[in-house]
Amino acid sequence: MSSEVIAKPPSRDASEKEQESYPPIVPGASLLLALRLANRPILLIGGGVVASQRLYFLLESSAHITIISPGPLHPSIQYRIDDPATSPQITWLNRPYLGRQDEVKVKDYDLVMTAIDDNDLSKETCELCREEKVMVNVADIPPQCDFYFGAQLRKGPLQILISTGGLGPRSGAMIRDLILRVLPSDIEDSIKGIGALRADLRKRAPGVGGQLGQERMDWMKDTSDTWGLDLMRRFNDEELRKEILDKGWESRKIIGPNDLSGVASTWTQRIWSMVGQRDWTVGMGGFGLGVAVTSLGVMILQRQGRL
Incomplete structure (x- = not known):
């Protein structure tokens, strides 16, 4: 008797069953992507604490960042500018950004990010980027953002992004910390x-x-x-x-x-x-301690006549 299996075209019933297994479409999500920005030009407007957070992730992505902001800068930004390891990635223009009148044009950059307190200037920058079809992120104003940063976790080549669609950055960070606690250390x-x-x-x-x-x-x-x-x-x-x-x-x-x-x-x-490969000595030490404690307990119970 032949064991050959002959493939049959799906029946109407099978097709309907397959359709039932398709996940429903829930609109409103962001498309989560991992952008490769090595040596790509990025414009960062602002020099405060939020800009410093943006700069950190941009440096880790090996981008080239142009910062427009008058001094004094946030200490961590100044540190990265002065540090020989990261200074080649940064061009700092020590002046305010002038929007449409600025000699720096958003069309010359792959991404633009603003982190300034001037809402009117942020809105103007967003409009410029939309006109030039350059993706922009305006800090703390979700409707003017083409992309969000979210809470990020990195362990070597592993990167995890937690996005709440701009609704609750702190809750995203809390979820990130939960994931970090359950991930193996190695x-x-x-x-x-x-x-x-x-x-x-x-x-x-x-x-x-x-x-x-x-x-x-x-x-x-x-x-x-x-x-x-x-x-x-x-x-x-x-x-x-x-x-x-x-x-x-x-x-x-x-x-x-x-x-x-x-x-x-x-x-x-x-x-x-x-x-675990790295913590075997700790594990074996704990195992030995467990054996010793168990043996001592047995001896005590034997002397008390309970065993």
């Missing part, structure tokens, strides 16, 4: 590990799209699910990555932790994942 190691494996795989299977691209995506997804977030940190080992690719990808198989040579037993792996 989560970045797992992300770097899976990134290294993905990079090695792309060398073996280059290209975009097509059947090979789909096979590569499916294999990476199934391999990630098999190893789990905790054990992905082990992909930072170059020899282990090679073995996974040799035994797994080349045969289009999913290789798990137990399928590799020299890998510890499942029980050991569970202990390893619970204790």
